[in-house]
Amino acid sequence: MAWWKAWIEQEGVTVKSSSHFNPDPDAETLYKAMKGIGVGSQLLSHQAAAFTFPSSTLTSASPWGGHSRCIPAGTNEQAIIDVLTKRSNAQRQQIAKSFKAQFGKDLTETLKSELSGKFERLIVALMYLPYRYEAKELHDAIKGSRDDVSSFVDPGLALQDAQDLYAAGEKICGTDDMKFITILCTRSATHLLRVKCTRNLHSYFAERLYYAMKGAGTHDGTLIRNIVSRSEIDLNLIKCHFKKMYGKTLSSMIMEDTSGDYKNALLSLVGSDP
Structure with a gap:
């Protein structure tokens, strides 16, 4: 049944490896998409020192809040989206290596410095290796609750509870109310989320x-x-x-x-x- 599992996994993905992939032109596209940002910012600074422009020519309402932000010349966010959201994680890592080799810069750090807000957060998340991203998110999630014992879950017990709830409910006619009450009233909220995840991912x-x-x-x-x-x-x-x-x-x-x-x-x- 390995073929069936592989087929299901392939059908389940929304981001697949790009066919005929070449990291070098992708890296160049990203460089060109961001190349004008710093140049545009410097140009605007020089112009602002010599002339007075209406503020609307230098700023625009930010989609991430009530503040305004400078719109640098040459920014091409759509090009960044087209490349990074249409490549697999493994391909993004190759693009990052090519970017470093061609332009001497770290791609992730460049993205961080040139983008902002929620868009930056999303794009940077795509650049992490999967296990590093999961580790980072887990660290951030428990950072403020290290002393909260209820935030830690016994995976084995969660699996057993999921099986017990199925046996007490869906598997039989009628419901074993006591089993439901025991599990739902004596487990932490974090544990119950794990049980729920186990039952139907x-x-x-x-x-x-x-x-x-x-x-x-x-x-x-x-x-x-x-x-x-x-x-x-x-x-x-x-x-x-x-x-x-x-x-x-x-x-x-x-x-x-x-x-x-x-x-x-x-x-x-x-x-x-x-």
Whole structure:
């Protein structure tokens, strides 16, 4: 059944390796997309020292808040999106090596210095090796709760609880109420999330994505983390569960709750609707 597992995994991904891939032109495209940023900023500084321009020619409303930001000449965010969201993580690592070899600069650090806000956060997340990204996100998640014993989960117990809940409910006619009460009332919230994830992985991630955008404001950390980490695993399957559970597509909700280059990059990673 290895072929079946491989087929399911391939069908589940929204970001696949680009065919006929060559990291050198991709690195050059990224360099050109960012090359004008520093030059444009310097040019604007020299012009501002000699002339007075209306503020609207130097700034624009930022999609990440109420402040204005300088719009440097030559910035091409769409080119960055087209390259980095349409390459696998392994291919992005090759692009980064080519970028360093051709231009003597670290690609991730260059992206950090030239982009900003949620768009920067998303693009930089794409540049991490998967295990390094997961480690970083885990570190950030528990940084403020190291002394909270309930934040740590016994994976074996979580799996056993998931099996017990299935045996006490879906597997039989009627429900073993005492088993449900015992588990739901004596386990930590973190543990119960693990149980839920174990029982139906794709529904779990669909729910996480939905509640990241539902209501006032958007939990961008959750949105970015789940889309980036699942895009090369099973995001297509998560999208199907999302539509079934909430009656709308993941793409439509992203379009409603985000904007600008950040929105475009997310939609590129998510791909077409199921």
